[in-house]
Amino acid sequence: MPTILTHAIIPLAAGVALGKGRLSGPVVMTGMALAMLPDADVAGFRFGIEYLHDFGHRGASHALLSAAAIAALVTALMRPERWRLVFAFLFFSMASHGLLDIFTNGGEGVALFWPYDNSRIFAPIRPIAVSPIGLDFFTLRGLHTLISEISWVWLPALVIMLIGRATIPKTGK
Template identity: 55%
Template sequence: MSHAAVPLAGALILGRSRLSWPVIATGLVFAMLPDADVVGFRFDIDYADSWGHRGATHSLIFAAVAALFAAAVLRPDRYIVAAVFLFIAMASHGLLDMLTNGGLGAALFWPFDDGRYFAPFTPIAVSPIGISNFISMRGIKVLSSEAIWIWIPLTLIAAAGLGIRKRRL
């Protein structure tokens, strides 16, 4: 759920004058959508496969295509702003996953490169797959890690951005 913090912060910074509710809602969904690839486990798609967990759906190309498609469907007044917002919302998922300390990394550059990558600094505790595994001491450690490395910094960034935006009005 912490992936939604990125578009939430972006929506607070940009404001309703630049983003419509449908665009904001789509951004929140897009931020979490790449993890829908876990359905592949049920179909025997290997984790390390291009379409496995943290594969193609975590790539920048996937985020760009999805953002352009959604912006075309939503037809917002500010098309470019909406498309960039949606791209950042979805692309941030793979980028945040690169900051985790487990898994195989994210296929950020798929289809040009099937490699999985981590950032040089991986401070975020990797989340267990599945709700039942999350409700545990490990889940609590993940939540505290995400609070420190995602929620607190984005709250400060959103507050600063909101303050700057209010000052300009």
Template identity: 40%
Template sequence: MASIFGHGLVAYTTAKVIDSNTSKLVVFLAIGSAILPDIDVLAFRFGIDYIHPFGHRGFTHSIVFALVWSGLLSMIFGKKRKLVVMTILFLSTLSHGLLDAITTGGKGVGFFIPFDNSRFFFPLRVIKVSPIGIEKFFSEWGVNVIVSELKYIAVPCGIILTLLLLLKKSKTD
């Protein structure tokens, strides 16, 4: 998996690309939604195997989960802009699995659970897989994860956010 930092940055960028004036609440929900799929690591504590549909990178990383979760949140928090909020939250939640599918570890992502239990990776797998657990994150392994996320997540997101800012500024001039 990518780290919570990488997932959060992609969600923030997604929210700003879709609606540069989106509320702080929606940005917060987007970041939380991008991190939420990893709640499935709790499955290990209950003896649920990694490749089980409810195992790590299973249902909570699926397109169906992203749709249900974003639909629920947009009904609660969307007010007059339900479709915009749902789009931001859907893409933010889905981005978690997309990032995980380009990491160097794990057993793939169950994008199509509950319809198909197959796990997938993308051909390009460049983000170092993040360790599970805080103590392992503060190690050489964690440093390697941060370096790969800077290169493949932070720099592209920074470029996109800078271009958005410049575009917004040029419209006001």
């Protein structure tokens, strides 16, 4: 998995690219939180939930269906005026977690299509270094992970953000 901060970069960049007139700060912050949420499943290790269990790490919480359900619930609770845009942004934010994870070079894959298909999948190319979990992050391997994420996620997100800010027309609302 990429680090928790890297997962938050995707909705932050998308929110900035779209501009404040389309998405409010609280919506972008919620998207950042939802992008990090799937990794709460690591708490299952403490309760004996196996990695490859449906509710284990990179299981149901990383699925597109879960992203859609949580995005719909949060959108309903927020009751935004532009509910379609907010739902799409929140879905994209949470779904980006599993989509980033399939590009990592470690772990057991992602159950992206759970519950329809329990297979754990990876992308054909996996350039992002998998992040160590826990205190192991504060090692040379953790530094290698950050360098990998800056190269493969942060810099492309920055470019997309800058292109969006330069090309997407501003809105007054």
